[in-house]
Each structure stands twice: as structure tokens, then as C-alpha cells.
Amino acid sequence: MGKRHDRISARQLGALALCAAxxxxxxxxxxxxxxxxxxxxxxxxxxxxxxxxxxNRQDRTRPKSSHWRGALxxxxxxxxxxxxxxxxxxxxxxxxxxxxxxxxFGLAIWAARIGPAAVGRCAGxxxxxxxxxxxxxxxxxxxQMQSRWLLPGPGxxxxxxxxxxxxxxxxxxLCLHGALGSDQKLPHWPWWSAGSLAVVAAAVTGGILSxxxxxxxxxxxxxxxxxxxxxxMRRFEALVNGAMLMSAxxxxxxxxxxxxxxxxxxxxxxxxxxxxxx
Amino acid sequence: xxxxxxxxxxxxxxGGMGLLPFRSVDAAKLLPVKTVIVTKSGDxxxxxxxxGVQAVGRTLREALDCLREEVTGEVxxxxxxxxxxxxxxxxxxxxxxxxxxFRPAAGIYRTPDRHLDVEAVGAYLDSHTSxxxxxxxxxxxxxxxxxxxxxxxxADGGFRVDG
Numbered sequence: 001m002g003k004r005h006d007r008i009s010a011r012q013l014g015a016l017a018l019c020a021a022x023x024x025x026x027x028x029x030x031x032x033x034x035x036x037x038x039x040x041x042x043x044x045x046x047x048x049x050x051x052x053x054x055x056n057r058q059d060r061t062r063p064k065s066s067h068w069r070g071a072l073x074x075x076x077x078x079x080x081x082x083x084x085x086x087x088x089x090x091x092x093x094x095x096x097x098x099x100x101x102x103x104x105f106g107l108a109i110w111a112a113r114i115g116p117a118a119v120g121r122c123a124g125x126x127x128x129x130x131x132x133x134x135x136x137x138x139x140x141x142x143x144q145m146q147s148r149w150l151l152p153g154p155g156x157x158x159x160x161x162x163x164x165x166x167x168x169x170x171x172x173x174l175c176l177h178g179a180l181g182s183d184q185k186l187p188h189w190p191w192w193s194a195g196s197l198a199v200v201a202a203a204v205t206g207g208i209l210s211x212x213x214x215x216x217x218x219x220x221x222x223x224x225x226x227x228x229x230x231x232x233m234r235r236f237e238a239l240v241n242g243a244m245l246m247s248a249x250x251x252x253x254x255x256x257x258x259x260x261x262x263x264x265x266x267x268x269x270x271x272x273x274x275x276x277x278x
Numbered sequence: 279x280x281x282x283x284x285x286x287x288x289x290x291x292x293g294g295m296g297l298l299p300f301r302s303v304d305a306a307k308l309l310p311v312k313t314v315i316v317t318k319s320g321d322x323x324x325x326x327x328x329x330g331v332q333a334v335g336r337t338l339r340e341a342l343d344c345l346r347e348e349v350t351g352e353v354x355x356x357x358x359x360x361x362x363x364x365x366x367x368x369x370x371x372x373x374x375x376x377x378x379x380f381r382p383a384a385g386i387y388r389t390p391d392r393h394l395d396v397e398a399v400g401a402y403l404d405s406h407t408s409x410x411x412x413x414x415x416x417x418x419x420x421x422x423x424x425x426x427x428x429x430x431x432x433a434d435g436g437f438r439v440d441g
Contacts, residue, residue: 210417225356226382226413235356 010177010184012120015127017173020254021194022130022247023086024166026220026240029198030205032163033155033214037202040163041195047164048171048191055174056185069179070266076172076259080252081105087248091241092221104245108252112260116180119253126246133243134197137236138204140227145207153211167194169251176258179265309349310357313400316341316374317392318367327353328396338373355379360403361412362387362394362430371427375416382413387430387439394432402437403430 008016029037084105085096094100111119170190177186205223206214216222224240315326316338325341326332331349335341346353361384363371374386385408410427418425428441 209413210420212420213413213417222382222413226411228383 008116008120008176008180008182010182010186012123013173013177014187014190016119016123016250016254017170018190018193019123019126019130019247019250020083020173021167021170021190021197022134022243023083023251024163024169025194025198025201026134026244026247027086027089028166029163030201030223031215031217031219032159032202033153033211034150034199034203034206035152036155036157036159037163038199039157040160041167041198043160044164044167044171045191045195047168048174049188051171051174052186052188052191055178069175069262070270072175073259073263073266076175076255076262079169079172080108080255080259083248083252083255084108087245087252090245090248092218104249104252108249108256111253112256116176116257116261119257122253123250126250130243130246130250133239133246134201137224137227137240137243138200140229140236141204141208141223144226144228145204146210147207149207149210150203153206154215163198167191167198170194170254172254172258176254176261179258179261304352307351308354309351310354312358313360313362313396313403314355314358314380315362315364315389315394315396315399316367316370317364318370323367323370326396327358328400338370338377342377342379356381358384360385360387360400360408362389362399363427364388364392365390366392371415371425372419375412375419380412382411382416384412386410386412386415386427388427389430391432394430399430399437403439406437406439408439 029041032040081101084101087104088097088100089095091100111122173190174186201220202214205219208223208226209216209219213219213222221237221240224236227236311327313328317324317326319334322334322336323338323341324332324334325338325345327345331345333341333345333348335344342355356379358380361374361380363374363386365388368388371386371388374380385403387403387408387410408428410425415425415427426441428439430437430439
């Protein structure tokens, strides 16, 4: 392991990936029929779990080339900018506002600059907070579900593919784990938890809003606005807004940290090769 | 610590310049709405929120915008628990269902009576909650079905809900 600020435990990395998965889950997966979400989620979980297994089996004492990893950095940077942009939609008042996106991006850059350890500490807290916020909304929504909306309905393999792609994004944590060269084993629970949450979110959203309304862009927010407890309307949208902001920050921080580490690792190796040639 | 102070200072400066994308509202100026009656007078929609506050517009959206602009204070529609559409404004049901100012969990009713006392009907509906919400109406309309909206009418000095 490197310096102190480079340390992020495998569990913290898993927490960060699970937090980041909140973006695809509550922005994309919950708008797809739960059966297609299930298909996409199982495919994504199997893939990420398989990759984690392979990574855990690798011999980390052997030096590996990291030239190619640097090439991934610009894509990760673009992904982080996109995550910040999506984060601006966490609050209806700031939807699409460049300054709000810039604030999220700035905070994520700040965290990534301090090092993976800072991002890991954030993830440890954010996982509990976002988990509780999403959990409260989903839990109080369940009694309002209508079984007739859960019957096989609209959608197709393209939706499953979208879910698979969305849930694969937090898999960047695997790159980060590889780049850090940690000897800890990456756990499988983040992938399966994210997959399960995606299916539950899709079932609850579709089961309350009905399949045609569940495909709307702000479906999960509509669901939160319609939650009643014992027949009395409750204002849960503020919880959802906050949780969505934290998820977007986590995704942005994950992608930026991975970009910074892959880029610096690639540069270090290029310099080492140059020195050896001299 | 210095960085944190810098961020707080930057946030204060941006907030002071009104550049932060958040809007603050004085809580004392909030006018929470409990019951809304939508009716029609001629070709114009009339939105009545009680206490003699009414707004008129060619569409429901226009009437709600008029309500927000002309009433002193900040009209807060997300607290509306019941929306009553008179038979005269039956064509506004779809607009009510699509209106994002109302909460999807708010109850929706129809009424043949043109003039209902907003406060009285609101108090009655507090103890007679509707099974039909705005969300149910939206779902039915999206599926091409006709929503069975309960009807409330004045009867024997009180009210009666059918359906």
C-alpha cells in the first residue's frame, strides 16, 4: 500500500460503489419494468462479481503494465462531469443548472485531490445516510403498491441492456482497486446489494405509479411526492433530493478518484521506463 | 480549515450576488392551501382556494400562475389535500392530473354544485378521505381508461360523497 492518504479499504470502496449505484438505480432502473430490471441487474451482478473474483485471484506482488490504464482517465473524467450534471437534477430548482453541477464537480475534485482515503471516509458515512433516506421512502411506499401494476408489462431486452449498462458504471471501483494494488479482497456484496435495490426500486415505482407513468423522467420523485402514511400525505421529496445529491457526489468522486489514480500511475510508469532506457 | 473557510466565503459571496441556484422563501409569507375548487365561468377557469381568494385564467395553468402572482404572500399548492372539479370544468380533469403543483397523493372529486364553501367542504373531506387520487386519475388516463372520480355534493345542510 502507498501513503496514508492513498489508503482506502476494500469495504470502503464497496460502500463507495454502492453509494454511486444510487444514480443509475433511481434515475434509470426504477423507470424500467421490474422484470427487465431483474434481467439486467442479474447480468450486471454476475459480470461484476466475476470480475471481482478474477481480481481477487490475481497475484498483486507482480508488477503489471499500467500504460493502457492512463487512456481510460479522459473517459472517466467525462463520466464524472456527466455525473455532476446529473447531480444538478437532484433538486427541481437546480435541474440542468451549470453552477450546481460545477459545485458538485468542485467538491468531488476536492475530495479526489485529498486522496482515496478521504473519498473512502465520505463513502462510509454516505452509504448509511443514503441507505436510510432511500429506505424510508421505499418502506413507506410499499403499502401503496398495486399488484395489478406488477404483472408482466411493457419493455424489452433494450431496457434490460440499459439497466445492465447503468449498474455496470459503479464497476469503475474495480479499476480503482486494481490501480491501488491493494492486497485486500474486494467484496461481492456491493454488486448484489445494488442489483437487489434496483429490482425493489423498479417494482415499487412501477407498482405505485403504473407502468406508463413509471417511465417518466422524474418517476422516483413523483413516487416520493405521492407517499401517504396512514392516509396522511407526507413530504418525502426533500429526502429523495438529498439522497440523489449524495449519490451523484459519490459517483462523481468515484470516477474522478479513479481517473486521477490511473493517470498518475500511468505517468509514473512512463517516467520509470524512460529512466531505465537512459 | 483554510479551504473550508474559502468554500464558505465563496458560498456566501455567490449567495449574496444571488447566483446560487436556490430560492429562499419567508415562512411567514407562506399561504398553505388545503382545498382547491376548479370551476369555469364562461370560457375561463376559476381556481378557488378559500378565504375569498380566487384566480381566473384561460387555462388551469394560467389561473394558477395568476394565483401565485396576484395573491399577497407565497401560495403553497403542494399542501392541497383535495382538488374538487365542478362539472362545468369537467374538461379540466386532465389538466389537474398533469399539474405538477398538486401532489399526486391529493384526493380528487367532482361536483355538480357550482358554489361550494371551500372551508366547509375541506373540513368534511378531512374525515371522508377519497380512494381516488390525482395519481390514480393520471394512471387511468395514461391507460386510456375513464377514471371513476367520486362525486361530492351539498345535501341536507352538509355534504355527501358518491362513488
